[in-house]
Amino acid sequence: MLKSLFTVVFSFLFISLNFAQIKKTSTPNWVEIQTYASEPNIDLDEVTQGTLILLYDQQTQVDSEENYFKVVTKITENVGIQEASSINISFDPSYQNLSFHEIDIIRNGQTISKLNSSEFQTIRQELDAENYIYDGSLSAVTHISDVRVGDIIAYSFTRKGYNPIHKNYFAEYYNLDNSHPIGKINIKINSKNKLEVKSFKNQLKFKETFNNNKYTYSLLEENISATHFEDNTPSWFLDANFIEIGNYKSWENLIDWGVQLFKVKDNLSTSLLKKIKEIDKENNTKGQKIEATLRFVQDEVRYLGLENGISAYKPSSPNKVYNQRFGDCKDKSLLLVTMLNQMNIEAYPVLVSTYLKKTVTNLLPNPAHFNHCVVKVIDGNEGERWYDPTITNQGGTFNKVVFPDYRFGLVLKKGNKGFEEIFPFAENTIDITDNYILEEVGKGAILKITSVYSEAEADNIRFYFKNNSIINIQKEFEKFYSDYHANIKSLGKPEYTDNLKTNTFTINETYKIDSIWQPSYMENQIGVDFTPYTITNVLSMPSKIERETPFELSYPITRSHTINVELPEEWNVDEDNFNLSSPNIFYDFDVLYNKSKNILTLKHLLKIQKDFVSVAEFPAFYNDLKKLDSELNYNISYNIGGSSTSTGSALKYLGIFVFICFLIFFTWLAFKLYHYDVTPKIESYYQENKPIGGWLILIGIGLCISPIRVFMDLLNTEVYLNGDWLVYFGGADFSFSIGLLLIIETIFNAAVLVFLPLIILLFIKKRSSFPKVYAIFLIVYFVFIVADSFIATALTGVNSLTSVEENQLIKSFISTGIIIPYLLLSERVKETFIKRYQ
Template sequence: MFTKTIQQFALVLFILCSLSTCYAQIKVGNTPNWVVNQSYEQNPDIDLKEISFGLLTLLSDEQIHIPKEERYIRIVRKITDNVGVQDGSMISINYDPTYQQLLLHNVTVIRNGKQMNKLNVNDFQTIRQESNSESYIYDGSLNAVNNLADIRNGDILDISYSIKGFNPIVGNHFSGATTLNDFQPVGKINYYIIAENPLQYKTLNSESAPKIGSYKGYKTYNWESTLTEKPLFEDNMPSWYLPYEHLFVSDYKDWNAVVNWALGIYETDLQLSTALKAKIEQIQKNWEDEGDRITATLKFVQNEIRYLGLESGIGAYKPFSPNKILEQRFGDCKDKSYLMVTMLRHMGIEAYPVLVNSLLGESLHQFLPSPNVFDHVVVKVVDSDNEAFFYDPTFSNQFGNYSSVSFPDYGKVLVIKEGVSTLEKIINNDKSLVEVFDIFELPTVGGPAMLRVMTSYKGAEADIMRRRYKSSSLSTIRDEFKSYYDNLYDGVEVIEDPTFDDDSIYNKIIVEEFYKINDIWEPLVGNEKNIAVNFAPYSILDVFISPNEKTRKTPFALFYPTHKKHNITVKLPNRWGVEKDNIKVNSKSFDFSMASKLDGSGRTLYLNYEYQNKNSYVAPEDFEDYYSKNKAVENILSYYIYIPKSEAINKPIYNTLGPDTDDLVSSIATIFYWVFAIVIIIVIGLVVFVIKRNKKG
C-alpha cells in the first residue's frame, strides 16, 4: 500500500511539474523570417453541400525548417453554418514541454472584411489531456487551449504558431508525413520543408511532385494542392487501408538505417542487477527445457510486470533499463519487451525487440523508412530448432506452451537485429476456434423452452474470454450473457449462473449457461396463422458481415482470424419428418457449411454450421464473388419450425420450414395426414369385415 501511494504521489508530482514548466514555454512572437507567406481564397470554388460540421478549411499550411528544428503551422477556416461556431471557436495545440516550446504568432478573426486581433497569451490554458490514460499511457504532452469569445457564423479564423524542438532521441535524422487532401474539400494545402540533407519522398494515391528550390544554401521541397477532393470512403474499410493522398518524407536511406538507429537504444551489453540475475537463475533452475524457459519468462513479464508507460520526451522511444523495470514492476510495451529479450538472451536464447504498427501493419510497406511509423514493440524468439515465434508481453493471462501462444495479426514488422534491412511479414498460424453447442428442449408446442449452452474457446479466443471473466464479476458476466440472449428471444430467464472451466495447458475455456425461454414461439413472418421457432447460428452471425453493394473499389474488412462451429440440438415433443440437408458454400474469402438431420426416433433435430474466413479482408477484385456467396449463405442461416396457432400447446409438430423450403412442406404434411387417416379407416373396415365373416362361419 505504501509503495502504491508513493508511485501515485510521484505521478501527481510529475504532472504538476510538467504543468508549471509548460506554461512558461508558451510565448508570443513574430512569424519566423524563413516562412514563405501563403495566399488563399476566401470564397474558393467548393460546393458547401460537401462541407461537414459547418467548417471549411481555406488554408492548411505546414512549414518545417529541419536545421533549426522548427515547425510552423497556419490554419485558416471559415464558419459556413452556425453549427460550426462550436468547433470553430476552439484552439487546441498539442506539444511536449520536455523538449518543445510553443510560440504563438497570430489569432485573427475576419468578419465582413474587417480583421480583429484575438491573440492574448493569457487566454490560453494548458491542459494535460492524456488521451491514452485509459490504456495506462502518460505521454507528458500538453494542449494549449483557447475558447475564443464572440465567434459568429460567416467568420474567418486565421491562426498560426510555431513549435520549436525535435525529439532528441532521433538525433540528426528527420522523417515526416502529411496528407494532400482531407475528409472534405479544402481550399489549399501547403507543405514546405527546408533541409540540409537530401530527402526521400513518396506519395500514395497522388501524382503530386514537389517544387525543389534553395534557401540560404539549404534545399527546399514544396508540395501544394488546391481545391482538393475528398477521398473515397466505403463502409467497413480495414483500419490499415490508406484512402488519403499521403505524402511521406524521410532521410533514412532504408529500413536498415532504422534498425541501426534502434540498436543504439536497445543496449546488448547491459550490466544486470543482482535482482535481475537472481530472477533469471530462478527460471533456469526451475525449468530445464528451452521451451519451458521461454514460457516462464513470458508469463513473468506479462503477469508480474504491470502495464504502465510514462512516455514524455525520449521516453516515447527509449525504454527504461530492464534493471529498473524489474525493480518498479511496471513498464510499457518497449520496457516489457526489452526486459523479456534481456532475460532470454542471458539464458542463451535468441531474442529480439520488434517494432510494430498495431493498426497499419498490413500497409507498412507503402511507407518510407522511419521510426515514426511504429507505435508498439513486441518480441521475436528463435528457438534451437531455428523456428521463430512472436510474443506480445503487454498481454496477460495467455496460456498454452511457447509454440502455441496466440499472437495478433500485426501484418508487417521490423525486427531489431543487426543486418536486417527489410520488413518481415508475420505468418498468422492462429488455431483459434469457438465451438458452440446449443441444446433446446421443446416439451410442448407454443410453450416455453429450456436452453443449455456450452461454448468452447481455444487459442486467442480463450485468451479473450479469460481476460473477460477475470476482469468482471460473475454477476456482471451473467447479466451480459442474458442481455445477449434477450436480443435473440423474448422472456429469457437465467436458470443457473454461467460456469467456466479453464484448461491452462491446452489454452481452452469451456463456458456453460442454462436458460428458460418463455416466449420462444412467435408468429411466422408472412403467415400470421402459424407460430414458429427460429434456430440460427448466432455466434457466426456475430462475425458474418453482409455488404449492401455488389461492387467495390476498396478492400472490405473481415473479422480475422475467425473459425466458428455452431451445433444446435432440438428435442421435439413428437416425431417430425424432414429431409436431410448438406450444403456447402466456398469462396475465395471464406468457407461455410450447413447440415441438418433427424435421429432415428424422429424426435431430435441436429443442425450443424461451420464458418472460417481465409483472410482479413476481401480485395476489390474478389468482392463480386464474396457478395454472391454471402447472399447464398444468408438464405440458409435461419432454420424455422412452424405449426398453426390452433394446434398450439401440447400438440405434436407436423410442419417445418428449413433451408430453401416453402409452404409446400405444409401441403405435404396435410396430404400425409389425410392419407394416413384414410389408411386407418380402411384397415379398421377390413378388420371389422374379417371379424363378421368369421362369426358367420
C-alpha cells in the same frame, strides 16, 4: 494531420497555471506568407460542422528544427463557432518551444487581433490514458471571445525542437485527404540535405528545387474536395493522397538506430539476476524457461507507458522496469529479451505496426510508422517464436502461445536489412453446442449451452471473466440470448473450466424459455427459429455490391455452431446440406434428423480464409453472403390443426424471392426517377423557400399514412409477402388467368411499396418533379384498382363487387379527382415545389 489541429479536446487530466513555454513572436523571416480566398471555388454542400477551412499552411526548416503552421477557418453556421473559437495546440515541453504569431478575427474586411498570451492555459492532456499510456505532452489552449457567424479565424504558430532521440534523422508524412473541403493547402520543407519522397495515389506530389545550397520540397493545391471513405476498409489500406519525406536511407539504417536504442548498458541488478536464476533453475528445457519468463513479464509486470520526450522511443532499463513492475510495450519487450539472453536464449525486440500491417513494408523508413514492440525468440530447435509481452493471462505452452496478426515486423538485430513476415498459426475457434429440449408443442423449452473457446478466443474470454463478477456475467449472457428468445431466464450461474495448457476455456449454461413457439406468418401456424448467433455476429451483410476499396474481414477465426433440438413428437424433416467455398470464406451447413430419438441437428461451420476481400472479388463475395444469409436461420413450424413441417414449400420460398426481386427492380427504377427533373416556372412575386402549408399539409399527412396502410393491407392479405401467390398460381384449383392476375398484382404491390416512399421524399424536399410524379401515380393507381377489381370479379364468377370494394373505389375516385387538379393548377403548389435536383 489536419484533424489534430481542428479537434477540440474536452477531457484533460492535469491543469498547470503558468505557460512559460509559450512566446508571442513575429512570423519567422524564412516563412513565405500565403494568400487565400475568402470564397474558394469549392462545393459548399460538402461543408460540415459549420466551418470551412480556407487555408492550411505548414512550412518546415529541417536543419533548425522549426515547424510553422497557419490555419484559416471561416464560420459558415452557428454550430461552427464552438470549434473555431477554441485553439488547442499540443507540444512536448521536454524538447519543444511554442511561439504564437497571430490570432485574428477578420470581420467585414477588418482584422481584430485576439493574441493575448495571458489568456493561454497550459493543459496536460493524456489522450491515451484509458490504455495506460501517458506521453507528458501539454496543450496550449485559448478561447477566442466575440466570435460570430461569417467571421474568418486565422492563427499561426511555430513549434521548435525535434525529439533528440532521432539525432540527425528526419521523417514526416502528410495525409492530404480530409473529410472537409479545403480552400488551399501549402506544404514546404527546406533542408540542406536531399530527402527521399514517396507518394501514394499519385494525385498530389512534391516539387523539388535546389537553390542557395538547400533543397526545397513544396506542394500547393487549391479547392480540394472532401474525401469520402468507405466503411469496413482495412486500416492498412492507404486510400488517400499520402506523401512521405525523410532522410533515412534504408530500413537497415533504421534497424541500426533501433539496435542502439535497445542496447542495455548497465549491469543487471542483483534482484533481477536472482529472478532470472530462479526461473533458470526451476525449468529444465528452453521451452519451459521461455514460457516461465513470458508469464512473468506478461502477468507480473503491469502495462503502463510514461512516454514523454525520448521515452516515446527509448525503453527504460530492465533494472528499472523489474523494480517498479510496470512498463510499456518496449520496456516489457526489452525486459523479456534481456532475461532470455541471460539464460543463453536468443531473443530480439521487434517493431510492428498494428494498423499498417503489410503496407508498412511499402513505406519510407520512419520510426513513427511503428506503434508497438514485441519479441522474437529462437527456441532450442532453432524454431522462431513470436510473443507480445503486453498481453496478459495468455494460455498455451511456449510453442502454442497465440500471436496477433501483425503480419510484418522489423527485428532489431545487427545485420538485418528489412522486414520479417509473421504467419498466424491459430484458428481462434469458438465451438458452441446448443441443446434445446422442447416441451409439448406451443409450450416452452430448456436450453443447455456448452461453449468452448480456443487460442486467442480463450485469451479474450479468460480476460473477460477475470474482469467481471460472475453475477454480472450471468446477467450479460441472459441479456444476449434474450435477443433470440424473448422469454428466457437463466437457471444458474455459468460454470467454466479454464485449461491453460491447451488454452481452452469451456462454459456451461442452462436457461428456461417460456413460450418458445411464436406465431408464424402463415395462418393457423406456429414456429421456432434457430439461429447460429456465433456466425451472425461475425458476418454482416454489406449495404451495397459496388465497392472501391478492400473489405475487411475478421481473421483468423473459425466458428462451429451445433444446434440439437429434442422434439416433442415425430417431425417431418428433410435432411439437407449446403456448402459454400470461396477464397474468402468457407461455410458448411448440415440438417440431420434422428427419427428414433426425434432429435433435429443443425451443424454450422464457418472459416474466414483471409483478412480482406479485394475489390475484384467483392461482387462474388457479396453474392455468397446473400446465399449464406438465406441458410443461417432455420425454422420448424407446426400447423395448429396438427401437422409439423420443416422449412415449408419450395414454391412459397420462390414466391418470396420473386417478390423481393420485384422490390429491388422497382427500387432501381425509383432511384432513376429520383433524378428526374422538371424546370419550374418561377414568378417574381414567389416567396423564397415557401413552406409547406394550406391543403398541402393534408396531402402530406395522407402521403405519410399511405405506406403504412398499404403495408397493413398486404399483411392482412398475406398472399404476396409470404410467397403463397406463386403457390396459388401453381395449384390445381386455379386457372392460368387467375395465376397471371396474381403475378400482375404482385408486381403492382411491389411497385407501390417502393414508389410511395419516393413520392414522400420528393414532397419533403419540395422537388419540382413532385406534382407531376404524384399526379401520374394517382392516375395509375386508380386505373389499376378499377381494372383489377372488375377482372377479378369476372374471373372468379362473382356477379358484383362487395360493399367494401365499392366504397374503396368511390373514395379513390373522389380523392384522385380533387388532388390531381390541385397539384397541377394550384399557385401554392407551383410556388412551393420549385427545388431542382442537385
